[in-house]
Amino acid sequence: MKHIKTLTSATLKQTAAHGGCGECQTSCQSACKTSCTVANQKCEHNK
């Protein structure tokens, strides 16, 4: 494409099928303890 550069293409939909195993880290435990950013967490399967 000339006008658009895609940094990341659709990925959320693909994760719906295999997601939800619950093995990943609890987001609030990782560093913050007062606010949530979930999108910076790692998927257990992609570590």
Add this chain to the structure above:
Amino acid sequence: MIHRYSKNGLNFLLDVNSGSVHVLDDISYEVAGLIDENMSENCPENIVNELSQYNADDVKAAYAELLELKKAGQLFADDDYIDVSRYIPTDAPVKALCLHVAHDCNLRCKYCFASTGDFGKGRKIMPFEVAKKAIDFVIERSKGRKNIELDFFGGEPLMAWDTVTKTVDYARSREAETGKKFRFTITTNGLLLDSDKIDYINENMDNVVLSLDGRESVNDEFRKTVNGGGCYDIIVPKFKELVDKRGDKDYYARGTFTAKNLDFAEDVVHIADAGFPSLSVEPVSADDGCGYELTEEQLPTIFAEYDRLAEIMLERRKNGKKFTFFHFMVDLNQGPCVVKRLRGCGAGYEYVAITPDGDIYPCHQFVGKDEFKQGNVLDGTFNLDIAHQFAGMNIYTREKCKECWAKFYCSGGCSAANYNSNADMNIPYELGCKMERKRLECAIYLKAMEQMEEEL
């Protein structure tokens, strides 16, 4: 749903439901502002006319590219693939504990949400017997989940060192028999660290959170010893020793900023330069009128500071002095699945806090709020109604979240913050949301810059 924003000459287009992120040139960015999900095959004349400053063929070409994204499911994607009801967990599979081994503290931080450590319930140390029951509780409740997290928290957990070490030993002793894997974290103010404790922590804790607010004057303004002195000079050398010996294992230096240091980027840089390049500095949770609370009026200053911090980080990256700021981290490709993004932190059903008396609360922020007490590990009670109330909340049950572009990044925010500001866990803490959205815009910008620099 889409979100458009520009930052430092880069134009971003986020497709919320698919998670796609695109960088646009000026023409396509303007075209994107004039379209909706009902895109026709050909560029409508009104768009060409409205953007008459550009060559008509270029406008049409930009439109065609946007249409291509839409057809590929990367623009105006539907969220019909998300079956929310399927993802609401039942029966509270608790897999993470915030273990309050000490409701006591050897600091008197002015902004402490835990009433200087005792959560308003009296100063106590958790007996090992309570911790042991907590381990039994989480092993049983976690059911099929293998990984269990345990954060030693307080107050100040180093004041309950005997309980900490015995708890680690006990949890480890049950791993083989139960097939569980414990991951330990400890959150400490550092005062009681010594070489033995440092070595133990580095050996046994998967993550360590070290409380440090930044510059000495900033840190010591709020983080006071019992005698009223500052703690910076005591803790920083100990934190240094810990991090220097830690190798590649995770840690975070974690600070709080308040209305008194709205130039908090200086504190972020200070912490990084002090030898802690993995760090987090968070907005304070404070009552209105306390004098250091964050307000709507300060938002432009706070936003500008986040912008400044992003530029500092870019510069640092170029100069080989890179550091990691927790809230500017975002994984655009292999982050958490959409199911996790729907539900967020899991407080009350996947994650609970346990007090020195064995009382169970939805998380550390709810400790002491009697109406949220879920049970006790000593008598084996656990109120599933409260657990299910928490499990039932997600970005689709929170009306304001439904309409927010950031919902899959923040996952509905913090229930405790919502409750504290609105007496309703389903109504977002708006000031926090505004800062979160700003941080996300910065995070995506940094990611884009990083990706583009790598490609050069």
